[in-house]
Amino acid sequence: MHPMLATVGAALIAGLAVAGPAAAQGFPDGQDIRLIVPFPPGGPTDTTARLIADQMRQNLGVTIIVDNVPGAGGTIGVTEMTLADPDGHTIAIVGSGAVTLSPFTMPDLPWGPENLTPIIHVVDIPLLMTVPAGFEAQTFGDFVNLVTAHPGDFNYGSDGQGSLTHMSMEWLKSLTGMDLVHIPYRGTADIMQAMLSDTIQTSQSGILGPLPLVQSGELTAIAITSAERSPVLPDVPTVRELGFDDFVVTAWFAFFAPEGTPAEIVDALNASITAAMENPDVSSAISGFGFTPLNSTPAELSQTVDFYLDRWGSLIEGGLQVN
Amino acid sequence: MMEILNGLSLGLSVAFSVSTLFYCFAGVAVGTLVGVLPGLGGLATIAMLMPLTYHVAAVDALVMLSGIYYGAAYGGSTASILLNLPGTANTAVTCLDGYPMTKQGRAGVALFMTTIASFVGAFIGLVALVGFAPYLLAAARSFSSQEYFSLMVLGLIAASVLSTSSPLKGLAMVTLGLILGLVGTDITSGTNRFTFGSLRLYDGLNLVALAMGMFGVPELIANAGRVRSNIVDSKSITWRSMWPTRDDWKRSTNPMLRGTGIGAVLGALPGTGGLLASFMSYAVEKRLAKDPSRFGNGAIEGIAGPEAANNAAIQTAFIPTLTLGIPGDAVMALMMAAMIIQGIVPGPGLMTQQPDLFWGVCVSFLIGNIMLLILNIPLIGVWVKILAVPYWMLFPAVVIFICVGVYSINYSTFDVFWVMIFGFLGYLLAVLKFEVAPLLLGFILGPLMEEHLRRSMLLSRGSFSTFVERPISASFLAAAALILLWLAYASLRGRARARAAKQHAALSE
Secondary structure, eight states, X not given: OOHHHHXXXXXXXXXXXXXXHXXXXXXXXXXXXXXXXXXXXXXXXXXXXXXXXXXXXHHHOSOEEEEEOOXXXXXXXXXXXXXXXXXXXXXXXXEHHHHHTHHHHOTTOSOOGGXXXXXXXXXXXXXXXXEETTSSOOSHHHHHHHHHHSTTOOEEEESSXXXXXXXXXXXXXXXXXXXXXXXXXXXXHHXXXXXXXXXXXXXXXETTTTHHHHHTTSEEEEEEOSSSOXXXXXXXXXXXXXXXXXXXXXXXXXXXEETTOOHHHHHHHHHHHHHHHHSHHHHHHHHHTTOEEOOOOHHHHHHHHHHHHHHHHHHHHTTOOOO | OHHHHHHHHHHHHHHTSHHHHHHHHHHHHHHHHHHHSSSOOHHHHHHHHGGGGGGSOHXXXXXXXXXXXXXXXXXXXXXXXXXXXXXXXXXXXXHHHHHHHHHTTOHHHHHHHHHHHHHHHHHHHHHHHHHSHHHHHHHHHTOOHXXXXXXXXXXXXXXXXXXXXXXXXXXXXXXXXXXXXXXXEOTTTOOEESOTTOGGGTTOOOHHHHHIIIIIHXXXXXXXXXXXXXXXXXXXXXXXXXXXXXXXXXXXXXXXXHHHHHHHHHHHSTTTHHHHHHHHHHHHHHHHOSOGGGTTSOOTHHHHHHHHHHHHHHHHTHHHHHHHSOOSSHHHHHHHHHHHHTTOOOSTTHHHHOHHHHHHHHHHHHHHHHHHHHHHHHHHHHHHHHTTSOHHHHHHHHHHHHHHHHHHHHTXXXXXXXXXXXXXXXXXXXXXTOOSHHHHHHHHHHHHHHHHHHHHHHHTTSOTTHHHHSHHHHHHHHHHHHHHHHHHHHHHHHHHHHHHHHHHHHHHO
């Protein structure tokens, strides 16, 4: 659609909606909502946020200002959000790492998970555990056996000390007894490069990074970390199916408001974002990035946060160094 | 070979559609413009313009966004040459000899030669992209942290020639650069170093803020105090004065080719890219020059080589992205996001599953580079006229552009304050006759070397011999050792000669 038309269209729909059910709820009161995206513009997360914002603009009838505040793994944007008034007019889309890992890795963080009000969990990104196609173990069972037989001989790559891909593999190591050496990298691209040169023998990376290499046969996917199999790779078993019932790890994105935001405002925002996620254009676009679109209640999101805080907290108490 | 020819003919049919040509032109024109504006570069522009491409065909979207990327590389040198202000961080090296040329009234020649060098670099880089992608890819695959580390040792030693004044001052600046590069979260241990409790420092200091502050701002401060109202007399700008002399051409040809070679290889390696390529090319040219003292005083080789290297690197940077789906830098990561949004998964399957896209894009690069050549040569006259603008108008405008450009990278006013801090520091260093190029190199290479050294140690389980056991790594280190030996020999011989001359003089008295 022509951008001008889209704007005019959105404005018209916005005008209609103000007179409709949104006004009846008392929120929003016609004032703009600032949606903080703690990542630079252009990436899949930013695009997801903007798609959802477009729908919210239509179903709430107010202007949604998407504000990119990148830096320090997303925590700068969240810091800015926590300083805003808890009136529902400032919210943020936050990554799992900023909520559940930075409390452990960033001693200077001026807020904790308790300063965030959960709104809705919108996206899950499964981690795909892969090995190079030429590697001698090509299934999860063989891999665990091989590594257990040769402790300390094989390497795995992660996105850095204290990153999700590091913690997730450390958790799996503690469950299986594998002795794999951790090699930190700067990001998924570097990890993939290292896998292709056989410098490292495995990694658990957000599905989008290894997917093209799995599809072309250069890497073999031996397990996926989400609770359910991925529709993109239906033949790849979950770690859970492979006998580790508790093991579920995903990278995720969720909306949060500042601490103290009233429940009725949170519910109104939850309803608006749920409606956005149910729009087929939005969910199909999000699926296209390899993300799993979903929605949740605020209470469910709160449980998810607690689950991971508990998980990573006990790994760190068990002696894992993260900073 | 047939395969490539078939591909090219398919690509030509795609790239010569009216809409693709239009988007190609739009991309390179916008790219040139943002390249010229200091600080504002390809990354921010591509991020801002990406939403516009959601509704156009995938080929057109990719052609336009790529056009911005390589177009910015052409434009980037303009501000470096005219104002000593790197238009993009990659063109910082071009300041070293480009700005002295401007002071000598040869700005037109410098701009002309960078345009030619950019085209030559990009064109040969493109040939490498199309013809040698599999080989460059294989080379890149045999690179592990050991190879990167040894390559950077070689780079750092080769670059010891960057400094024109005293080696001690050069060393001091490299060290200062290394220290500034330490700020931020260390990925190997997760420790936050020199962050002083500020989350804003977790990602380290901003390279663009550093480059702008250290190169451009001191020049602005220094010139603000001068009586003359502009750098060159506008009457002296004629077409004739822009045409390089026969000597210029002769001096530039080989540096361009060598620069292209360096750029093509470094561009294909994820994580190194144009900035390192341009530094390496400069170091090589200075090392090979008969009279190295000309460098830093307007040597045309010092702009021809690095510009060719930078542009070649930008073309070959597409290799790992298009053929493996592994983006080498932030711009390439954005490009990949743009493709994914269009429903294309870049990777090994791209060339076989969507040959029209792959070849269309490759051919459009060629067309885009020809457009850039045609676009940039007439623009030289326009750019040079900027110098005729009085300081009181030009400088505030430049400062505004710097602020906007730096802000556009992280949307952070914090970074803009850093330009000011670096600006004052840079001015102080300029007054004390310290050079900032070694500082910039230390700032870039320091963190990379540390990362690769520590990763190598993890991979080798603590054995230093890993660097010489691997053949590629060993040959880089051998080359570095040869340079050191040669330096020592040259310095000893120089001293012996000086002594002999003294004795001779004493005897003849």
